[in-house]
Amino acid sequence: MALDLRLLSSFLAVVEEGHFGRAAARLFLSPPAVTQHIRRLESQVGARLLDRSGSPVVPTAAGVRFAGHARALLDAANAALDDLADVAQETDGGRPLRVGIMGHGSAELTPAAINAYRRARPEVRVEIRQLDFTEHVTALVEDRVDVAFVRPSPKDERLVADVLTTEQRIVVVHERSPLADARTSGIEVADLTELPLFRVPGHTPHSFTDYLYFGDRAQRRSSEYAVTPQEVLTGVVTGRSAGSGLRSFARYYAWPGAVFIPVLDAPWESSYLAVRAGDDNPEVRIFRALAVALAKDMGPGINAL
Structure with a gap:
């Protein structure tokens, strides 16, 4: 068989x-x-x-x-x-295009870009590689992927990044959290003071921790560590920690027991397609052009889904 x-x-x-x-x-x-x-x-x-x-x-x-x-x-x-x-x-004249994706990437734009590239370049094999929260810089600079759907923008001169989506910030808490009743009305950053957001490893880039903890205004930390959305949600639904993300997180990770709350006064944040600066791989240029064009075509509507 x-x-x-x-x-x-x-x-x-x-x-x-x-x-x-x-x-x-x-x-x-x-x-x-x-x-x-x-x-x-x-x-x-x-x-x-x-x-x-x-x-x-x-x-x-x-x-x-x-x-x-x-x-x-x-x-x-x-x-x-x-x-x-x-x-x-x-033998086949080239290497595959390695696409790194942190979490759910740029929401619906991620599979749209990958499928558009596959239609445009059917002869090129595409490899999908999941990235954790510590890898949105290292996966590219260490040549483990060629393009990467990440957030926030990598702060590294060796990389360049294009904005693909821009969304409202949210936090995710257990359904019995005192904040859960605000799932429709929303909260403000000041309300996050006692929220036990999950920890990340010490080698996580500062730009990501700054994004994760709202510029360090959300100061309390859980004892739970997480480097993937699945680990975040596990901590949330077991009542041990809370998480933060973009609005589309709720569409992709609607776990029973998890409640998603908009943070009304937090600046909206973007997801990005990052590549190595000066990369002359034509497949990278094609993929990047397709992703940016799709982001423009799909427009603000994707952020309101």
């Missing part, structure tokens, strides 16, 4: 996210596509792999056992691709 690696990726995403919608957003697929992948996989292996009766979705006993095999298969496939990368560059 030959297993489609896409089915394994969808299965592991649902296992790790505990939710079909969040898994779909992470993979830049539609929820029905992920559901179909799981059904095909369960049909192939002849066992029910996920218990869909509650929230979060959890693996069955067979699913827990199969998850280990799925990770091993994907790891082996990725290792094989890495091992052959140099040979592939010699």
Whole structure:
């Protein structure tokens, strides 16, 4: 029996996210596509792999056992691709375009830009790489990605960045937080004094911590550390910490028990497409031009979604 690696990726995403919608957003697929992948996989292996009766979705006993095999298969496939990368560059005339994405990137503009590039340059392989909160500078300067959807703007002369979206700031808290009642009316930065925002590692760029903590006006810190949106939400729904982000965060990470509150007097913040300054890779220039053009075409409406 030959297993489609896409089915394994969808299965592991649902296992790790505990939710079909969040898994779909992470993979830049539609929820029905992920559901179909799981059904095909369960049909192939002849066992029910996920218990869909509650929230979060959890693996069955067979699913827990199969998850280990799925990770091993994907790891082996990725290792094989890495091992052959140099040979592939010699034989197919070029390297893949490596796209880094922090969190959900620039909301709906992220998959739109990637799909536009794939249509324009079908002969170029695109690799998607998830970035954590510490990597919006290092992933580019260390040549691990070629373009990166990040926030806020990288403060590094080795990089240049284009504004793609501009959105209202929000905080995310547990539904039993004293601030939860303000989900529709909103709050002000002064109300964040006692909010236990999650911590980030010490090597996180200052520009990101300044963004995260509203210029250090939100001064209280949780004991919880996080470097991905999933870790932020885990701290929130377990009542151990709170998070901050852009308004679109609520559309992509609507976890049960999490409440998203607009911060009315905080300056709106932007998401960016960052690249290395002076990069002469024509594929980078094409991708950048497409993303910027789409941002102009989609206009302010994307920020009001």
